[in-house]
Amino acid sequence: GMYGHIRIILKDLIHKSFSAEKWAEILVRSGFEDDQILAPIQHPDEVSFRLLGATCEATGLDLGEVFEAFGRHFVGFTLQSGYARLFKALGNSFPAFLANVNYLHNHLERQHPHALFPYIEVVYKDGQNGMELHYLSTRSGMKNIVVGTVTELGRQMFDLEVSMVEQESPRYLQRDLMSSGHRAASWYVSWKPLEALEGASSSSSSSSSSTLPLPMSFSELHFAMMDLGKFLNLSFFDAFSCCTAQHFQLRDYISVSPTEAERKFAEVQGLSLERQEEILLRATPASCLAAAWTDDHMKTCTEFWSSAIGTSANYALSHDADRVDVFVSHSWLPPVDWEQMMGPDVDYAEIKAATLAVMAKDFATAHRSLQEWGQITFWVDKACIAQDHAEMKALSIRLLDNFIAKCDSMCVLFTWTYLERLWCVYEWACVLVHKPTEKVHLQTELFVKEETLPLYLEAVRDFSLANTKCGFEEDRRVLEAKINEAYVSKDHFEVLVQATVIALMARSMAFRAGRSPKLYETYYQPWVTLARDLGMNELANALEGCDCLTWRRVGTISSSTCSAVRKSSSASASSTETKDVVSPSDFESVDQVVTPGSRDDLMQMSIGVNSLAFHQVISDWFEMDVVPILAKFQETSTK
Numbered sequence: 155g156m157y158g159h160i161r162i163i164l165k166d167l168i169h170k171s172f173s174a175e176k177w178a179e180i181l182v183r184s185g186f187e188d189d190q191i192l193a194p195i196q197h198p199d200e201v202s203f204r205l206l207g208a209t210c211e212a213t214g215l216d217l218g219e220v221f222e223a224f225g226r227h228f229v230g231f232t233l234q235s236g237y238a239r240l241f242k243a244l245g246n247s248f249p250a251f252l253a254n255v256n257y258l259h260n261h262l263e264r265q266h267p268h269a270l271f272p273y274i275e276v277v278y279k280d281g282q283n284g285m286e287l288h289y290l291s292t293r294s295g296m297k298n299i300v301v302g303t304v305t306e307l308g309r310q311m312f313d314l315e316v317s318m319v320e321q322e323s324p325r326y327l328q329r330d331l332m333s334s335g336h337r338a339a340s341w342y343v344s345w346k347p348l349e350a351l352e353g354a355s356s357s358s359s360s361s362s363s364s365t366l367p368l369p370m371s372f373s374e375l376h377f378a379m380m381d382l383g384k385f386l387n388l389s390f391f392d393a394f395s396c397c398t399a400q401h402f403q404l405r406d407y408i409s410v411s412p413t414e415a416e417r418k419f420a421e422v423q424g425l426s427l428e429r430q431e432e433i434l435l436r437a438t439p440a441s442c443l444a445a446a447w448t449d450d451h452m453k454t455c456t457e458f459w460s461s462a463i464g465t466s467a468n469y470a471l472s473h474d475a476d477r478v479d480v481f482v483s484h485s486w487l488p489p490v491d492w493e494q495m496m497g498p499d500v501d502y503a504e505i506k507a508a509t510l511a512v513m514a515k516d517f518a519t520a521h522r523s524l525q526e527w528g529q530i531t532f533w534v535d536k537a538c539i540a541q542d543h544a545e546m547k548a549l550s551i552r553l554l555d556n557f558i559a560k561c562d563s564m565c566v567l568f569t570w571t572y573l574e575r576l577w578c579v580y581e582w583a584c585v586l587v588h589k590p591t592e593k594v595h596l597q598t599e600l601f602v603k604e605e606t607l608p609l610y611l612e613a614v615r616d617f618s619l620a621n622t623k624c625g626f627e628e629d630r631r632v633l634e635a636k637i638n639e640a641y642v643s644k645d646h647f648e649v650l651v652q653a654t655v656i657a658l659m660a661r662s663m664a665f666r667a668g669r670s671p672k673l674y675e676t677y678y679q680p681w682v683t684l685a686r687d688l689g690m691n692e693l694a695n696a697l698e699g700c701d702c703l704t705w706r707r708v709g710t711i712s713s714s715t716c717s718a719v720r721k722s723s724s725a726s727a728s729s730t731e732t733k734d735v736v737s738p739s740d741f742e743s744v745d746q747v748v749t750p751g752s753r754d755d756l757m758q759m760s761i762g763v764n765s766l767a768f769h770q771v772i773s774d775w776f777e778m779d780v781v782p783i784l785a786k787f788q789e790t791s792t793k
Contacts, residue, residue: 160202160224164209167227176212183208199293218298225302229310236448241311243505243600246497248312248345249278249285252304254603256673260666263765272296273669284344288324290337297339304343314345414469415540422549430549431556436538437475441528443537444510452507459503462486464541471537478533479517481561482510483581489571495606506567509597513565516595533561555584555636564589568596570609573655576622580633582651587640587792591654591784592777596662604676611680614655615688619644639793646791653693653787656685660697661776665769668706678702692786696779705771 165188168177181188184205209220233241244258245251252274259271270292278285289300301318308316323340422430443459445452458468488502489495496505510532518527535541538557539550550557558564564585572578585594602610619637624630641647660681667678678700685694 161205163228163231164205164224166231167224168209168213170227171223172213180205180208180212183211217295221296221298222302225299225304226306227302228299229303229306233310238311239499239501239504240447240508241307242497243500245603246500248308248314248316249276250603250605251307251311252276252285252287253278256669257599257603257666260599260669275670275672283346284342286321286340287318287343288338288340292337294337296337300339301341308345309348312345313348315348316343316345318343414466415543415546418540419543419546419549427553427556431553431560432476433474434546434550434553435475435478435557435560436472436533437478437531438472438534438537439528440510440514440530440532442471443507443532443534444514445507446511447508449511452504455507456501456504458536459506462536464536464539466540466542468537469540469542475531476560478557478561479521479531479563480513481533481558481564481581481585482567483564483578483585484567485569485572485575485578489569495570495603495609505600509567509600510565512599513595513597517563532565533557554581555588558584559588563593563595566594566596568598568659569601570606570613573613573617573651574621574623576619576624576630576633579619579622579651580637582654583637583640583647586650586654586788591657591781592773594654594658596658598659598662599666602663602677607677607680610659611684614652614659615684617648617652617655619648641791642793649688650787650791652688653685653690654784656681656688656690657693657697657776657780657784660700661772661780664700664702664772668702668768668772671703674703693780693783696783699779700772700775702772706768 165177168180184207186201186205206217206220209215210217213220215223240258241251244254253276255274259273262271272289272291275288275290276285277288287300287304289297297320304318305316308314318341320339320341323338418434422433425433441451443455445455458471484506492500492502496502511527514527514530514532515524517530518524522529540546558581564581566572566582619634624633637644637647641650660678663677663681667674667676682694682697685691685697
């Protein structure tokens with residue numbers, strides 16, 4: 155069923171385009187109470203369509219007109235609710251943005267595993283003012299929402315006047331059009347710059363109020379957000395912010411003792427390294443460093459990530475700890491071409507805060523409960539090391555590998571220049587000594603796009619310890635000496651880094667690649683090819699065993715199914731031949747095995763799945779088929 159955002163935004167649309175009285179009439183016609191349909195639960199689709207039917211009756215609009223008006227209003231409502239910055243991170247041009255919408259859906263699936271997101275495919279050549287747009291959904295008759303959404307996105311985000319002409323769909327969608335109630339549609343989309351402001355204003359004012367929303371006033375936005383709070387826990391929006399106001403009000407009154415670092419430093423004098431580690435290990439709650447895009451404390455988190463320079467106030471964000479949930483590895487500086495690749499309005503610090511919120515939620519879901527994500531603890535150098543006490547800082551750096559050993563997992567904010575930073579590579583080296591590879595999680599969803607993927611591949615292919623950058627040459631000598639202590643040689647270490655990055659990037663890309671053959675070919679296959687190019691044939695064979703396109707086509711994956719997949723996948727790893735990992739008997743709902751080359755069938759399985767179970771199958775495959783191969787690399791590389 156739908157998660158609720160349609161009803162909230164529909165109510166807001168009716169209030170603004172018609173009146174509160176018209177909304178009340180719609181409720182009477184549909185037989186629902188306001189609080190009933192805005193309750194934060196997942197309603198069946200029938201509830202939403204019943205409400206839409208009543209809207210058509212009350213307004214005199216047909217369903218297509220209501221859907222298009224909703225699509226337009228959805229854009230304005232979402233942007234004004236605090237998601238403009240997230241949208242900007244999806245692409246700095248209109249076609250790039252639409253091509254990356256699937257990644258947003260993939261991101262949202264991690265928090266809403268039972269939501270049904272559509273698939274969007276864009277065919278575009280650089281320099282043109284037009285493209286083909288293909289759409290596939292689990293629901294029929296929804297194409298007018300796409301028309302309203304796409305045209306309004308062009309207008310509000312890119313100052314474009316967008317025209318959409320429906321056309322015949324590709325062959326792999328035509329079967330759906332004939333047999334499944336028009337769940338698919340295709341358009342040729344063209345655009346041109348909006349006219350001068352005066353002309354645009356005139357055009358806007360002459361449009362029907364039922365199809366184009368007006369900007370929200372402060373009071374209107376407040377009203378909308380009050381309603382929004384009723385469904386945020388299960389809606390489209392990323393609002394699982396369990397960190398209540400008390401968490402952040404408390405931080406305003408933290409009393410930072412200027413002698414905290416001195417006291418700690420004096421305490422550890424003359425003690426063994428083990429005792430020093432126990433005293434100096436600290437952890438920072440996720441609520442202090444991570445935020446969803448609309449959280450009130452996002453500004454505070456962004457300020458933290460904007461500078462590497464630490465203060466006693468930053469140190470006070472952390473607390474003494476016996477263990478830490480997640481070690482955060484990252485580069486303080488954005489890539490030099492960040493603005494070119496991501497867009498001029500995308501804040502690197504803000505992306506980091508939002509990405510860590512997703513990591514905290516993933517970890518909380520796996521180990522506690524989603525509502526406790528703010529209590530997940532991070533180890534971040536700026537907060538967990540006394541940066542303004544030189545001797546204490548030096549001692550803590552010497553204990554870095556001990557601190558990593560005390561962390562359950564490692565989160566890598568993996569930009570395309572991560573491997574250029576010697577400190578980042580050293581942290582990677584420490585983790586490979588202390589942690590199994592499956593405990594390393596690359597956060598790449600907002601970083602990896604078609605524009606940046608070649609940069610990632612090049613960085614791994616050309617990785618060399620000698621080419622890494624370090625701010626101080628003394629640091630280089632210390633860090634390289636530590637690497638030499640743990641590894642057989644620099645060459646062995648470099649190969650191990652390449653192998654683990656390829657494997658972990660393949661796992662990360664498999665989640666999005668399962669949505670369509672095009673995404674598989676674009677984002678997953680290059681990592682298999684790179685492994686072969688570097689002579690890692692056994693690893694390449696294991697990566698080819700990830701049949702994510704087939705696994706995702708299953709509507710609901712039970713625990714017994716997962717077991718069957720794991721057994722079949724494990725068996726496939728021992729063969730050098732490419733095989734179908736899943737047999738027909740593995741899934742009750744599957745009539746035949748679908749191979750990556752069977753595009754017609756694969757397009758039908760990109761949507762409508764239990765994404766939580768799909769992700770588990772990918773994780774199980776990685777642990778059973780890939781991790782043992784990486785363990786061989788580790789065994790031959792470490793002393």
